[in-house]
Amino acid sequence: MLIIEDLHVKIGDKEVLKGIDLKISEGETFILFGPNGSGKTTLLMTLMGFGNYEITQGRITFKGVDITRAPIYERARLGIGMSFQRPPTIHGLKTRHLVSMCARDREIDVEGMARNVNFDEFLDRDINAGFSGGEIKRSELLQLMAQRPSLVLFDEPESGVDLENMALIGRTARALLDGAVDPSPAKSMKELKRLRPAGLIITHTGYILEYVNADRGQVMYNGHLCCESRPRDILDHVGKYGYQECVRCLN
Amino acid sequence: MSNVDLKHYHFDGANAEAIADLRSLSPDDKRQLLMSGVDVEEAHRSGSFMHLNHSGVHCASKREGLELLDIKTALKKHDGLPEYWWKMVDPDKDEFTRAAREHLHGGYFIRAHKGAKLVDPVQSCLFIKGDGVGQNVHNIVVVEEDAELHVITGCAVAHGTREAAHMGISEFYVKKGGKLTFTMIHNWSEETAVRPRSAGIIEEGGVFLNNYVLMKPVKDLQMYPSLTLAGRGAVARFNSVVVAPPGSLVDTGNRILLQAPETRGEIIARTMTTGGTIINRGFIGASAAPARGHLECKGLILNNGRIHAIPELDGSMEGVELSHEAAVGKISQEEIEYLMARGLDEDEATATIVRGFLNVDMEGLPKELEEAINKQIEELDAGDTM
Numbered sequence: 001m002l003i004i005e006d007l008h009v010k011i012g013d014k015e016v017l018k019g020i021d022l023k024i025s026e027g028e029t030f031i032l033f034g035p036n037g038s039g040k041t042t043l044l045m046t047l048m049g050f051g052n053y054e055i056t057q058g059r060i061t062f063k064g065v066d067i068t069r070a071p072i073y074e075r076a077r078l079g080i081g082m083s084f085q086r087p088p089t090i091h092g093l094k095t096r097h098l099v100s101m102c103a104r105d106r107e108i109d110v111e112g113m114a115r116n117v118n119f120d121e122f123l124d125r126d127i128n129a130g131f132s133g134g135e136i137k138r139s140e141l142l143q144l145m146a147q148r149p150s151l152v153l154f155d156e157p158e159s160g161v162d163l164e165n166m167a168l169i170g171r172t173a174r175a176l177l178d179g180a181v182d183p184s185p186a187k188s189m190k191e192l193k194r195l196r197p198a199g200l201i202i203t204h205t206g207y208i209l210e211y212v213n214a215d216r217g218q219v220m221y222n223g224h225l226c227c228e229s230r231p232r233d234i235l236d237h238v239g240k241y242g243y244q245e246c247v248r249c250l251n
Numbered sequence: 252m253s254n255v256d257l258k259h260y261h262f263d264g265a266n267a268e269a270i271a272d273l274r275s276l277s278p279d280d281k282r283q284l285l286m287s288g289v290d291v292e293e294a295h296r297s298g299s300f301m302h303l304n305h306s307g308v309h310c311a312s313k314r315e316g317l318e319l320l321d322i323k324t325a326l327k328k329h330d331g332l333p334e335y336w337w338k339m340v341d342p343d344k345d346e347f348t349r350a351a352r353e354h355l356h357g358g359y360f361i362r363a364h365k366g367a368k369l370v371d372p373v374q375s376c377l378f379i380k381g382d383g384v385g386q387n388v389h390n391i392v393v394v395e396e397d398a399e400l401h402v403i404t405g406c407a408v409a410h411g412t413r414e415a416a417h418m419g420i421s422e423f424y425v426k427k428g429g430k431l432t433f434t435m436i437h438n439w440s441e442e443t444a445v446r447p448r449s450a451g452i453i454e455e456g457g458v459f460l461n462n463y464v465l466m467k468p469v470k471d472l473q474m475y476p477s478l479t480l481a482g483r484g485a486v487a488r489f490n491s492v493v494v495a496p497p498g499s500l501v502d503t504g505n506r507i508l509l510q511a512p513e514t515r516g517e518i519i520a521r522t523m524t525t526g527g528t529i530i531n532r533g534f535i536g537a538s539a540a541p542a543r544g545h546l547e548c549k550g551l552i553l554n555n556g557r558i559h560a561i562p563e564l565d566g567s568m569e570g571v572e573l574s575h576e577a578a579v580g581k582i583s584q585e586e587i588e589y590l591m592a593r594g595l596d597e598d599e600a601t602a603t604i605v606r607g608f609l610n611v612d613m614e615g616l617p618k619e620l621e622e623a624i625n626k627q628i629e630e631l632d633a634g635d636t637m
Binding site: 088 | 593594595
C-alpha cells in the first residue's frame with residue numbers, strides 16, 4: 001500500500017531523513033519509535049506533503065501512485081489521513097463544519113460520531129480554539145472518522161492526554177484502524193485485512209500499544225530506520241537500555 | 252476628507268412618492284433591500300421606515316411603546332426635539348454636517364418608550380436611486396429607561412445607480428438601564444461617496460451593541476462613530492466586518508469614551524482587502540475607574556490592497572484596564588495545509604478560512620439577515636476576488 005524508497009528530506013539546510021526505506025501493507029499497523037529529533041515527525045509530515053519538507057532524493061508510492069510531488073489534498077483524497085500534534089486554530093470555523101467537510105460528498109452523522117469520542121459539546125466551538133491536549137486528540141480522531149482514510153498517520157497519540165482520556169483515545173484509534181468492517185464468517189482473515197486501514201503511529205511511551213493491534217515496529221535514529229522487531233519487544237528493550245544500542249546497530 | 256466634492260451632486264428635485272406597501276417595489280430594489288436586512292414582508296418587525304432620495308416614503312410602527320416618525324414630522328411634533336437635535340454631533344464639524352444642517356431631506360426618529368421591550372427589530376432603509384443624487388439624512392434613536400430596541404438599518408443604492416453621495420447624521424441616546432442593538436448594513440456601489448457622522452451617549456447600566464457590515468464596493472466612505480459611556484456600569488460593543496474590493500477607499504473606525512466607573516467597551520473589527528484601501532481606526536479612552544476596554548483590529552490582505560490599522564488607547568486614571576490586539580497579514584500557510592490534509596484543495600481551503608475570518612458572532616441578528624450576510628460572503632467566493 002505504502003512504499004518509501006531511499007527517501008532523503010531536508011528542512012532548510014539540514015538533512016533530517018537520510019535514506020528511508022519502508023513498506024506498509026494493507027491493513028498493517030506499523031509503530032515508529034525513536035528519540036526526540038530523530039526525524040519521526042518529519043517522516044509523517046513528508047508523507048502528507050507539507051511545504052517545509054523538501055524531498056531531495058527518493059520516492060513515495062501509495063496505492064501504486066507516485067505521490068512524491070503530489071499536493072497535500074491529492075494525498076488526502078487518495079486516502080492518507082493524519083492526526084496532527086499541534087493543529088492551528090482557525091477562527092470562525094466551527095468544529096461541526098470542518099468534520100462534515102472531512103467527509104467530502106458522503107452524508108455523515110456528525111452528532112453521533114462526536115458522541116462516540118465524547119466531543120458533541122465542542123461541535124459549535126471554533127476548531128482547536130483553546131482545546132487541551134486530550135481535546136485536540138479527540139477532535140483529530142473525529143475528523144479522521146469522518147474522513148475515513150485507508151492509511152492513518154498518527155503522531156504521538158498519548159502526548160498531553162490524561163490517563164482517563166487515554167482509554168477513550170486508545171479505543172477510538174483501535175476502532176479507526178479496525179475500519180468499519182465486523183468479523184464475518186463469510187470473509188477470510190486475509191480479505192478482512194485488506195479492508196482495514198493501515199496505520200503508521202509514532203509513540204514514545206508505548207501506551208497506545210495497550211489498545212491497537214500493532215504488527216511491526218522500527219526505531220528511527222538520526223534520520224535512519226533500524227532495529228525492525230515486534231513493537232512490544234522494541235519497547236521493552238528501549239525501556240531497559242535506551243536508544244544507545246541503535247548506534248551500534250547502524251554502524 | 253475633502254476629496255468628496257459636494258458641488259458634484261444635486262440636493263434638490265429628487266423627491267419621491269410615498270410607498271404604502273414595500274412589497275410593491277421592483278424585484279431589483281427588493282433584492283437590494285433584502286441584502287441590507289430589510290424584509291419587505293415586514294413580518295417579525297416592530298416597524299419599518301424607508302427614505303428614498305430626498306423623501307421619506309414609508310413609515311409604519313406596529314408596536315405599542317414604539318414611536319417611529321419621519322424626522323421632519325418629529326421635529327414639528329416635539330418642538331424641534333431640543334434634548335436630542337444636534338446634541339451629540341456638532342453641526343459645524345465639517346462641510347458634510349453643515350450640508351445636512353442646511354439642507355435636510357429627512358431621516359428617522361425612533362423612540363422606545365420607558366420599559367418597552369421591543370423584541371422584533373425596527374427596520375429602516377435609506378435608499379438612493381438615480382444618477383448624481385446627494386442625500387442628507389439626520390436620524391435620532393432614543394431608548395428610554397429600561398426599554399429594549401433593535402434597529403436594523405440598510406443603506407443602499409439601486410442597482411445601476413451611477414454617482415451618488417450619502418450624508419447621514421445619527422444621534423443615539425440610551426437612558427438608564429436601556430438596551431440598544433443597532434445593526435447597519437451598507438450596500439453602496441463603485442461610484443458612491445458616503446459620509447456618516449454618528450455619536451451617542453449611554454447612561455447608567457445602559458447597553459449599546461453596534462454591528463456594521465460592508466462587503467460591497469464603495470468609492471469613498473469615511474466614518475468614525477463615537478460612544479460616550481456616561482453612567483456607571485454602561486457597556487458598549489462595536490462589531491465590524493469590512494471588505495474592500497479594488498477601487499474602494501474605506502476609512503472607518505470606532506471610538507469609545509469610558510467616562511464613568513465600572514464601564515466596559517469593546518471594539519472588534521475584521522477587515523479584508525481584495526485590492527482596495529482600508530484605514531481601520533479604533534480609540535478607547537478611559538477617564539474613570541474602574542473601567543475596562545478592549546480593542547481588536549485584524550486585517551487580511553489578499554491581492555494588492557492596503558490595510559492601515561490605527562489602534563489607540565488613552566487611559567487617564569489609575570485603575571483603568573485597556574488592551575488592544577492588532578494584526579495585518581495574510582492567510583497562514585499552516586491553516587491552509589491543515590485543511591488540505593482533510594482533502595480541501597487550496598481554493599476551498601482559502602475560502603473556508605476567509606469565511607471563518609469574516610464570521611464575527613453578531614448578537615441578536617434575525618435569521619434572514621444572518622443568511623443575507625452569509626450570502627454576501629458566498630458571493631465574495633464566487634467572484635474572482637480570492
